[in-house]
Amino acid sequence: MAKKYGMIHDNNLCIGCQACNVACRSENQIPESVYRLQVWVKQEEYPNGGLGYEYHRQSCVQCENTPCVSVCPTHASYKNEDGIVLIDNDLCVGCLYCVAACPYQARYVHPVTKAPDKCTFCHESRLARGEEPACVTVCPTDALIFGDLNDPKSKINKALSERVTYRQKESLGTQPKMFIVPNHKGGIRS
């Protein structure tokens, strides 16, 4: 059966340390001025008056129902058999329709190729070698869980059955494969 890769970002475990951010840069040779992945840290004041930090993983959420692929006129943006959204630079004309259409702002224009670029779950390098994405590999507090959603025994499915999760902008019907465990001190703020 085909794989369906997904990821969990657990807000309770995330410490916003940017290890993922830098590991991604190292593995994927991201030019210095741009990012495939950042973790935004925001201070929140909860309804009970307490303070908290909310962690937002800013990166591609790997939609099932992909606005970027839908709008791409040349099929340069596509979803592969494992459910990962990718870009074929050879087909890309640089209309940036996908960049604009992505409700998650996951895409940026690569300063060298001038084509849009984004998180690929390290598909081209690490997954091919049987390794987890770079961000997952280094995450100091195991805040990221990666795996095959089609495999009932996978780590990610186990975690999904045990933890409360939500997905960003679910109302858009994009069905992201990035699941977020809300901060139990604060609650869901999608």
Add this chain to the structure above:
Amino acid sequence: MTQMLSRRGFLKLSSTAAAVASLSSIPGTLGAMEESKKHYKGTTKFTPSICEMCTSSCTIEARVEEGKGMFIRGNPADKGRGGKVCARGSAGFNQLYDPQRLVKPIMRVGERGEGKWKEVSWDEAYTFIAKKLDEIKQKHGAHTVAFTARSGWNKTWFHNLAQAYGSHNLFGHEATCPLAYDLAMDDIFEGGVSRDFAKAKYIINLSHNVFEGIVISYARQYMDALAHGAKVISLDPRFSTMAAKATEWHPIKPGHDLPFVLAFMHTLINDNLYNKKFVEKYCEGFEELKASIAEYTPEKMALECDIPAEVIKRMAHEFAKAAPKALFDFCHRVTLTPQELELRRAIMMCNVLVGAIEQEGGYYLNKSAGFYNKYLGESDAKAPVLKKPKIPAYPKVEVPRIDRIGEKDSEFFLAKKGNGIVTLIPKATLEDLPGVPYRLHGWFIARNNPVMTQANTETVIKALKAMDLVVVYDIQVSDTAWFADIVLPDTTYLERDEEFTASGSKNPSYGVGRQKVVEPIGECRPGWRVAKELAEKMGLGAYFPYQDIEDYRLQQVGDNIDLLAKLKATGMASFGVPLLLQDKKSVAAFVKKYPSAASKVNEEGTIDFPHKIKLFSPKLEAVSKKGALSYEPYKYKEADELYFINGKSAVRTNGHNGNNAWLNNLLDDAAVWIHPKTAERLGIKNGDKIDVYNKYSTQKGKALVTKGVREDTVFAYFGFGHISKELKRAYGKGVNSNSLYSPLVSPNSGMNLHVVGVKVKKA
């Protein structure tokens, strides 16, 4: 077999990075080197090693990836760290190919701090240093040259060089960082102790921000404890990531941790919450302790530390109830006080009082080979002890060290000679210290950056300028190297092999130190080689009886080639089974493995402590009348000033990697945290440019208005406002916190004070 890869291809990224980061024309830097002379060779297999992007020394492995560069990850064989690295660790690759790093020796041609350099050969550099050292030796004596080496491996080489030369003024960086708790545990436990965060049910944390000043194993253990429902209490003047993750956050008054701990202890004793049996059986000095803290009632201390008395009492009760799975974290660096040693001792004693020692979820004694082997029978195989090459005796020095360690009456008697009180160096250069019949005239600094890491920058720079000789060995023209006469290019940690290490946690363990992943770039040389070659130049070659690092390692393991092979292949090895003396299950497992140890087991099925735990220190009493605990209020600031405190961010360290391009891009300026009410009072808005100033310095910064800091306090990350202009990305950006701190050296511990009064105004 390890496959070596040699190609320009794998450097495509770094050369783009180099192009972006404005080519450096400084002599001796990688950026100034001819393209054709650059050789890059690396191994494509994961090589286990140790990270050096900060001092936490996490286990890593790294490999060169064809056409790409390098990928660094945690060593998966290390279960404690889970194969993880932080952002700093991942950025190690960027340091390797930084055009601003130094790859050739350079010599000063202008004034100190003027930034005028010329490239010299290694031989010229050695000749110069040897000549200068000899001149100082003739004129003032070899002991007037201080040798600072940041960490273990560099100490091995350069402290050896120092003593062969004739100086006993040896230092590490410890007095700017962990020294006080090392001294405290030596005094109380006669050896090192570790903390079993993961199994604890109740943890009290005084600004020990392991989620930003990341030690991977601590961060994982704390997270583990939280995930398993442990209650973590964070007492921190600012809302750190630790405070955010903790169950409770109490913004304690900066510099007033000790009154809190004393009141906490007062409750433990006066409410009869302490473990009487444990105290009676294993401790000494309880009555003296009890008497000394009698006056520190929670009600009285609450006024000092700003934590309500009932909250202190509640915590003490909860803590005692959770014992032995209770852990009062003795922390790292916190908001330091002049009573640093008292503070760390008091914290550790709280854990002792509830008997949370040598049990899961508490403290445990570090069990090196020497410790562990004591419990093994004659016939049992012993944990290996690493050997050192035999060397001639060092020349004897007749005068005391500047910190007088080794003298009977030294207030710093607890400190090891290899650590020393590095914070005293500026004083010992600029003024006469009592009982020290000389001033310092030279400073040899291996991989330490006192200009950034020591309090009161101005004094440090003044001392550097007063020296006859300043030698700095570093990978870049650090802020200290900026004032040096000669700067020798060190290898980065990815380019060198190092000596094997031995340590102990619950059982003895061994590490490979560092292993080379790529061949050294340019002309940089590792420490074992530089010290040896310089010694040879000075006619002291006999003190370095090894060919190279491989030879040195062979001498370390002796005939234990298996250990050598294992360390090289996996990066680590351990001996025996984990042992917790007070944990029956652990003791039973230990005896099962080593039946001859049965004789050491007491009637309760546990093993007695090798020494009495000291709740009162006769030695401290003799030297400084501080055998018991006391609280002496200290005036940190004037009434119209704010407390200024600092801390580590997750993407930078204090002295070393602020100029790393990848890290610098994440955070290049440390905005100063200021409470909304204080900001309003001062007419400051979020993002405003501000001056933070006191009598020591004026620092320019940006305001970050947040409720995450006390109203009477401002906070900034440290490691900003770099002074060396050769660190082009980091130079002059952000508030340099050490410039604002006083030059105070805390009694008995030698620590700097990291709380000071400042005023803030809109710039």
Add this chain to the structure above:
Amino acid sequence: MNQIWGSMEQYSTLVWHWPIAVYLFLAGLSAGAAMTSLIVKWIEGNGKPPWDGLIKAGALLAPLTICLGLVLLIFDLTRPLMFWKLLIHYNFGSVMTLGVLGLFIYTPLSFIYAAIKFKPWLFETGPFAGLLRPFKGLLDKVGDNPAWLERTLFLFAVIIGIYTGFLLSAMYSYPLFNTPLLPILFLASGLSSGIAASILFGLLFFKSEVNEKNAKYLLELDLRVVPMELLLLFALFVGMYFQGGDKAIIAVQALTTGIWAFVFWGGVIGVGIATPLLIAITALKHHAYRVGYILLNSLVVLIGVVFLRLYILYAGQTFVG
């Protein structure tokens, strides 16, 4: 918390810039001009040469503006040399592909239609007459009144007008774009700009050939389209407001905040809608035929439509909730 994750420059929601707005304007104008030309031509008595100046103006504007727009569009690509891939790779779910296919049909038809209207100039009086003469036979076969061509052209003009709206409204990342009214609004304003441009162009360059009756007819038509635009804009924002949540906030912001609110009230409403209506009920009252005012009227309508395109594109990408 300090911002420790690095630069956020790449997250500007402003992805498409002014060349796109100008393209949207030109494409709408082209479609509108084609429709205008056909509408006039289809009026009883206008169906044979010599063609009315307005018919010629529209016929000429349609191919020229669409080509200009397409050139702009290509140079606005981040990889302009790759643009030809658009012509051979199709994604039938993408509005852009549908647009490309639409333009494949629309653009040549608009050229043929224009050629019919300028036959004498092309083959006899113009500078390229000699060069083009061999093709005359082909065009003669099509005839002066090819119903199939004209109907298809009209149909595709409508499609092009609508597609520019769908191009934006297909993106649900931008609430202001993502409304079903946008294609209609763009079609209406495209038609309005087409009419205005035809009048302007016709009166400036083919004045002697313009029949006053036809001009008045077009003016009247425009006067119906312009209030329609107002109605559509009203429905768009009020509709968003009643959707509540982010959309309501965005609707209010877009009309009240910063430079784009100013452009909306001053440019779109003030210049593009209020002024022509004002001119219509004052200077051109009772169908007065005052050329100066008619030109002014057309000009402000055109400017208004440019503002509308700029406003929608920029405000849509600026106010995202």
